[in-house]
Amino acid sequence: MSEVNTLVTLLESAAAGPGSVTFVGGGPIPWQDVLSRARTTAGQLENLGVAPGDRVAVMLPNSAEFLDVFFGAVVAGAIPLPITVDYRGPMLTRVMEVAEPKLVVVGSDAGIPAELAGTPTIAMSELRRLPGAASAGRALPRPDDAAVLMLTSGTTSGRSKVVVYSHRSALQFAAATVRCMPYGPGDVIYTCLPLVHGAALMCDLFGSLMSGASIVVAERFSASRYWDEIVAHRATVASTLGTITQILVQAPVSDKERRHGLRVVRRSGVTAELTREFEDRFAVSTTEMYGLTDVGLITGLPAGVRRLGSCGSLFDEWEAELRDPSGMVVQDGDAGQLFVRPAGAGTLPLGYLDDQPSFGAALVDGWFQTGDVLVRDGDGFYAFVGRVKDVIRRAGENIAPADVEYILIQHPDVAEVAVYAVPSHLGEDEVMAAVVLKRGVLDAPALRAFCADRLPYFSVPRYYRGLPRLPRTVTQKVQVQTLRSWGISPDTVDTGSTSRSATRKAEQ
Structure with missing residues (x-):
């Protein structure tokens, strides 16, 4: 041979x-x-x-x-x-x-x-x-x-x-x-x-x-x-x-x-x-x-x-x-x-x-x-955080979209979700969540409240958009570039600032 x-x-x-x-x-x-x-x-x-x-x-x-x-x-x-x-x-x-x-x-x-x-x-x-x-x-x-x-x-x-x-x-x-x-x-x-x-x-x-x-x-x-x-x-x-x-x-x-x-x-x-x-x-x-x-x-x-x-x-x-x-x-x-x-x-x-x-x-x-x-880590083992262009920068913090997606997918009405950055007038990013629902209509304030109870304030999405399906490649990767290119569309729901002060005010 x-x-x-x-x-x-x-x-x-x-x-x-x-x-x-x-x-x-x-x-x-x-x-x-x-x-x-x-x-x-x-x-x-x-x-x-x-x-x-x-x-x-x-x-x-x-x-x-x-x-x-x-x-x-x-x-x-x-x-x-x-x-x-x-x-x-x-x-x-x-x-x-x-x-x-x-x-x-x-x-x-x-x-x-x-x-x-x-x-x-x-x-x-x-x-x-x-x-x-x-x-x-x-x-x-x-x-x-x-x-x-x-x-x-x-x-x-x-x-x-x-x-x-x-x-x-x-x-x-x-x-x-x-x-x-x-x-x-x-x-x-x-x-x-x-x-x-x-x-x-x-x-x-x-x-x-x-x-x-x-x-x-x-x-x-x-x-x-x-x-x-x-x-x-x-x-x-x-x-x-x-x-x-x-x-x-x-x-x-x-x-x-x-x-x-x-x-x-x-x-x-x-x-x-x-x-x-x-x-x-x-x-x-x-x-x-x-x-x-x-x-x-x-x-x-x-x-x-x-x-x-x-x-x-x-x-x-x-x-x-x-x-x-x-x-x-x-x-x-x-x-x-x-x-x-x-x-x-x-x-x-x-x-x-x-x-x-x-x-x-x-x-x-x-x-x-x-x-x-x-x-x-110190033992030489690596962990994936995200794409350079996909990591979200907000309030001086780096946000891994997967961490936010893991929380949102636990909501009983959410079937699929993709989290990504959209431009902020403050010069960094705002957090956007595109969601596919199992049932009903998008309730963005409820999703925001769900996240606010489980995430640090800077990771809570401000914007929410309901979609019938997420755009994907043939290997089922979400096409984040496509989502990002759509921007803040007219059907996007803006739930308002998710700053620390705004989040605390909402909790009161």
């Missing part, structure tokens, strides 16, 4: 073992069959003129067909670009302009987005009718060749960008996951996250290939089916994101929710309080890692280490500093923006496709500024 140093050799290595992938609703597909199907698909892509170094956009849902095209492109020496099937309009147009794919593969001819009109596009049914004979003398990719393109959500770097991962940096992403998660032969990983994003693709899928585990993939998250699917497939490890964790905690009790065989659930972006609720209700341990699509995984809790509210310690591949707005390194216990740089070669992705100035702008003296605010 050749050394595992590319995605091709990763798949070949897994194919020699007993693991498999199962898509919910279907049967297990051994990794050997995944490899065989990828080789056939590679031949079909080559018959369409796809050559090494070309980009192939994979616009398919979580499915066996997604794996066929993704790994088929990799085997052919091309570079897959996973794109959510929900992309439309200017976002899809921009991706096509930047990536310039040789080919886009979609699920069917019906409903092909108009934005793909100028790009060669083929449906899976047509692709399957082509001969799949492999090209003679197909060259294997090298570790530092481009391996996969990943779209950022836009929550880190403004507009969505296309990040170029080499085989080496993609494998390091997976290796970091395996060091933190108890993946191994005999394990069954369950994920309902989209394979078009790093959490499912690199942590879950690549992690299963690297560790010898099997994986079960749902097409999408469903609160009503989550525990049923985990129990039915005898999953031992699962992954969630912050919003999914909250939805599961708020969901009606299921007779399956404590009958699972899970050893650990990977969480992300979850407060210590919500983590404790999740672990207590569902009788399962959790762990957490922290990273960015732009650079990869940076921190993680070592296997077996339990620290609520922490996203772990620094991986060996990185050096890190937390800096204040003036650029000075802060002391342990103080919040600062995280700056990282690789401790060795090959850790960083190759940059942004067709946008190297943006990647370069994120570097300060060789350090990548993440735009995230974290705190490190």
Whole structure:
């Protein structure tokens, strides 16, 4: 067996073992069959003129067909670009302009987005009718060749960008996951996250290939089916994101929710309080890692280490500093923006496709500024506070939106909430809460009173806005930039000053 140093050799290595992938609703597909199907698909892509170094956009849902095209492109020496099937309009147009794919593969001819009109596009049914004979003398990719393109959500770097991962940096992403998660032969990983994003693709899928585990993939998250699917497939490890964790905690009790065989659930972006609720209700341990699509995984809790509210310690591949707005390194216990740089070669992705100035702008003296605010304790463990642009500054205090959201979500009428900054005439910020109600109409004074009883005065939102739903990315991150861009709209309720004196007066 050749050394595992590319995605091709990763798949070949897994194919020699007993693991498999199962898509919910279907049967297990051994990794050997995944490899065989990828080789056939590679031949079909080559018959369409796809050559090494070309980009192939994979616009398919979580499915066996997604794996066929993704790994088929990799085997052919091309570079897959996973794109959510929900992309439309200017976002899809921009991706096509930047990536310039040789080919886009979609699920069917019906409903092909108009934005793909100028790009060669083929449906899976047509692709399957082509001969799949492999090209003679197909060259294997090298570790530092481009391996996969990943779209950022836009929550880190403004507009969505296309990040170029080499085989080496993609494998390091997976290796970091395996060091933190108890993946191994005999394990069954369950994920309902989209394979078009790093959490499912690199942590879950690549992690299963690297560790010898099997994986079960749902097409999408469903609160009503989550525990049923985990129990039915005898999953031992699962992954969630912050919003999914909250939805599961708020969901009606299921007779399956404590009958699972899970050893650990990977969480992300979850407060210590919500983590404790999740672990207590569902009788399962959790762990957490922290990273960015732009650079990869940076921190993680070592296997077996339990620290609520922490996203772990620094991986060996990185050096890190937390800096204040003036650029000075802060002391342990103080919040600062995280700056990282690789401790060795090959850790960083190759940059942004067709946008190297943006990647370069994120570097300060060789350090990548993440735009995230974290705190490190004396033991070297980090905790996520928020985005630099999302942390609210009011009355001389830094306010983490998650702390306010945790209080508001406990109100019996609130189903979802996002807290963010809006401009204050005093030069700092005011606190805005966008809420989705379970029932009734928005009662902003009642929500303010609820917060005032549970939060320091400077954290109490002044403004409240009721929404039918929160704008989200496909990975269920709230699009705070969108909310902020709406400003203080006519339907926003201003409950008046939340200064210390005003709060005391209201209490009298």
